[in-house]
Amino acid sequence: MEKRKLTKEDLDKVRDIEGFPIGSDEDIIALSDAPYYTAYPNPFIKEFIEENGTPYDEETDDYHCEPYAADVSEGKNDAIYNAHTYHTKVPYKAIMRYILHYTKPKDLVFDGFCGTGMTGVAANMCAHPESQFQAVLNAEDPDIEWGARIPILQDLSPIATCIAHNYNADIDIQKFTSEAERILSESYKECKWMYATEPDPSAAASTLIRQKGKINYTVWSDVFVCPHCGSEVVFYDAAADPTTGKVSDSFACPKCNAQLKKKECNNSFESFYDSALKQPHQIVKQKPVLINYQYGSKRYFKRPDAEDIATIKKIEEMDIPYWYPTLRMREGRESRRNDKIGLTHVHHYFYKRTLYALSKLYDLIQKSECKDLLQIWFTSQIINISKMNRFRPQVSFPYNPLSGTLYVSSMVSEANPFNAYEGKIRKFTEALSNNKGNTYCISTASTTKLDVQENSIDYIFTDPPFGANLNYAELSFLWESWLKVVTNSKYEAIVNPTMGKALPEYQTLMTSCFQECYRILKPNRWMTVEFHNSKNAVWNAIQEALQRAGFIIADVRTLDKQSGSFKQVNNTSAVKQDLVISAYKPKNDLTRTLHESAGQSETAWAFVRQHLANLPVIVDADHDGKIDIISERQAYLLFDRMVAYHIMNGIPVPIDATDFYKGLDEKFLKRDDMYFLPDQVNEYDTARIKMDVEPIQFELFVSNEKSAIAWLYQQLDTPQTYAELQPKFMQEVKSVDRYENMPELSVMLDENFIQDDKGRWYIPDRTKEGDVAKLREKNLWKEFESYMNSKGKLKLFRSEAIRVGFSRLWKDKNYQAIVDMAERLPEQTIQEDDKLLMYYDISLSRVQ
Template structure:
């Protein structure tokens, strides 16, 4: 597509799309580089797809892939990765592995939470033969660029992504950057100049340490926290800070901050700020580093800067447009008087940053100007008061990750030096070839993307309350004059009145859009980082509720770069890689045709088994495929029917019997007839014994699963089982009324004449299961008839009861009982959460 100018008429076409940023049309047009990048929802996406994509044709579609299960180990020190920082980022070489597996050259890939655009960079780098071969891809015919569509809610993120994914004349950029540096040196060198002690020479400041001032609660005198807390000469923290005036022991939290009035020319207002004073200067002279205390000349320069007008534009927006209480990251202790963006900067650095931006905005070449702004924004994280100095490390260590914390010791770094170093870093990346399409909008509304046009989706979504992107990006976005519209920001955030349910709803809307735009039979990969089960279950349900079917869930070991299949999907404490697919059109037709007929269950199961990996080998061993186990196949079948509003046609017993009758079983896993030979051949080649699954016992369901596996090996007496069982039952869910081992055995297994418990024959198991279900339903009926909150209960009885009420379409009873259960019970059990959420939507 040819470069063009974005107009207000273009913007009007997309103005009502969710996530439209908070900005004037003028600011959006100035920042955009149409058609490939717009700082608003991109009006040219359909044109991009028409030019580069392949229409979906159901007839003759031969696409077939298994989930990607290989280990992924890519470092974060690649020059392209390091050129610009962001809160979270997946190495582009890691994403390339997924692209090379799931797609072919020319395919269109989507990342709806694109961040800095590493998916786009990966799509472009798939054309680079040495890089592809270097990450282990050997199919030369599959090497070639893919076309990426990148969307994100944050204008800061999409601006960075644009510059990672745009062709630009790198030599023209380098020349323009050096021109900017020359002018900066001429106009601003004096602010970083200091006298060399004992001589008449001048030196350049590397950084200045500023210390907050406090009021001693004992003597009421003002003191520098540096003087009170740091051993002078040794530069290490004291065991006990003491007031320099009266010697009283101090606790920083009990000391009041000293305040002083500051004037801001841009907003024309005075405000009380936390008082800080310069205490240490690091400077460079004659090729060596030195340190000194500020002298009268240094203080005079600081005062001169305080008294002058900066003279060019800089951001002075109220934080988050709400005044003092501007978000979850606002803290009374360390944000005293911080109400505007410019309050996060020393005036010296604000002056240099503003001067640099003014020089950049005078550039005539739009793409060179954009990369210059990218260069400037790449140093923002080290340019403000969030930059910490740690005496024990004898250096500045950057901001506290994922916060807006202002430390007691602030490192004010020479902006010109930062820019010079970052220019070298960017130039090592070299020339970027090709364009990805970048759009600033919410993933909850992709109406500018046609249905069934995307070949693959890779996303790394926000995870609960870990990072509040709109707050973290606000300072940087103020320099772009374009802010995140966080109405649809998918996070858990008190200030935005968003809890887990709101977070889940926004994720569900996003995944529904992904489902709509993805071609049938194609794959979605979700990389997810969270240690809270409720958040994991929220995203798992959001994926399934959209219509996707989860085929593989792997935990990711970032240290070793290895993955391991998650054997029990209700509990997770590690990073995850989730593989899910959009079912074929054929399956949708079958479901419509059969509805409650059991054929819909087997049509789903056939397609699901086709999509699952057959053999995963690692370290000369075969890894168990958890998704091929009976209970997970049943869970996926039930979830798919419930999510589509179709009655579940089979209970667990009939389904398990059907699995044995229709499919081939190996090592507790089920295979299609044309799959089992591949598995058997791998077993023979490796000369392996049976593959074993690991299962953590945390509730009744997992306890029964553990007993089934144990007793399938051989019958065992209670006395043999009991000590083994006690070893496994170490961490039972908080509200779980775990039955005694004897009850579990009595309800689920049979005894032989020697008193040994064994797994019932599948032909007779149905009667036992039905008796067990009746027993559980009686217990559930007791819960229904009781009053008040349930504090202890059998979760299996709740699951059986919810399933029974669902079949009776008694959605209100499900909602009523769910409201009597602890919130964690619903949020941390994907099956209960599924029944509750769908029922809630039916009665709402």
């Protein structure tokens, strides 16, 4: 495809597409590089796919691939990963593993939440991988086919797609380096005096310093008002120990000597005339308290002297002769969090000296032939040199903003921007030195509506937003304000009360996105969803959105980024590793069978056959020579998946648990409590003989009835008496779910297992298990009926009884009863149980 010159008419053709960004046509066109990248919904994607893709034909398609069933660990210490400070990224080497597993060279790879384009980088790097990494992967899989895959990327955020474009575009790295150095040098000549300081007299005397030093950073401290005497308290002077760097939780008022804490004090404010807004403005009062400067290679500290204060005052009174953004911070809890301290507009997030330097750099960048990459270099340090850069006395690293927020500390380090950007030149040069001959297509739009052909994509890897973890549009606003094109957040898939988006709205948006992914993906192909969230409700929402879209989940693994975020480290309930979901789009013949044979048991077995065919046969994730138990091959999960698939497709579940378990034994081969197709079981048996080990067992966290029964199934591989089981069971029972009325061990044994004449409990024979299952279900249904006959909110109940009740009500098409009962349960019970959530959501849609 040849380069295209865009016009306003080109934008008019796609202006109504969901996610069209906010900005003038001129600025949107200026940011774009058509046809490969547009800062608006890309109208050239279909043409790109027709030129580079391969049409799908089910008659001749012979694609088969098991899910990538190894846990991945890739660190963040990589030049490309660290070049820009964008909120979240998946290491591209981790993504390469998935792309190489699922695709062949020249296959089309799609990412609908592309962020900084790591999926694109991974796809293109398959053509020229780092030699050491290539050797590692070849050792893991000698059959890898190296060669570039073709990425198609999309994101709602203009800053994200702009970064992705530059990470994947052909780069003249020498020209970029030369231009960046020139612009930095020219800007520094104009601003050098702003970052000069007289050496401290004691340092000058000891080192014979005769010239001014260069300021590395200036520490600014909030000024508080003592609630007792009303005098001002400079926080740094009162609370920080200049020798140890420790900041005390409590401190004394220098006037009345009262012991104070930050939360007890109000900020002092000062008023000034904001020339950019042409109106008076009030902002939190701060004072410069410490300067770090250098002379030659040596660094020194000093208190600001009269000349430093005079320089700062001079800068404050100057008019900046270059453009800079003055937008009001967008609506949102995060982006308006600093209104209370007077940071209401973009330019308030920078000290005047920093703002001058930035505007000068930006002015020169706009006149450069390398403008595209220089703009990303420019945005890469904006957060680090803003007022969000915390001063942390005991931390030597110069840039310490709190990731994932717009938090402004009571002590701010005003970093020298020229130091910051000088270091980034090297990082960008290293990161992008291999960008040659890449093919890609990038669009800025919502994934809720894709302008992509049906059944055209070979593989999808995506890293969607994590519910309420990060408000991307708010966090990106400072960057995007400099680009003059900002995110249209109407279709942003997040949980954000300010925008009126709770968990149901998030799930609805994610379902729409996954439905589009399902539509464009070729049948029998895979989508990998990388996901991090510490809340079960959000995790369940993602799983249900996938299933509603039509995907079948085949495997869930972990991705260890080898570094914890702020929330991960400090929140004990946070998930320490990201989850990776492997899901596939079933073949068309399964969909046909489902609809043509609706209500017949064959639909259940057709599903199981396809699902087993798409599951891994042998997994040794830890590479320790021990075969892992594949939970997806166990009876209970096969039943769950079968039921969910029928319900999500609006088709009756044709078989109950009892007959399903009997049918598994009759129709499939069983090994180690797992089920296999005939052509799979030989491979498993051979691996067992070679490894000569027993499969490893799950470590179960017993917190409710379902996990307790699973634990008992593990234990009772060897028959045991109640007396033998009870002490072990008590050791395993952790904190029971708040609303869970978990039955006694004796009750669970009676309902699920059989006792021999020696009093030992054992797992029922499959031929008899049907009777046990029927008896158990009968008892649980009676329990559920008692709940239905009661009134008011249920405060204590058996969740297994609720599941059995919902299942029977669904079979009877009594959707209203499901909705009524669900509304009597605690909200978290529904949101945190994927089966109950599935029954409730579908029933609710049918009674409204």
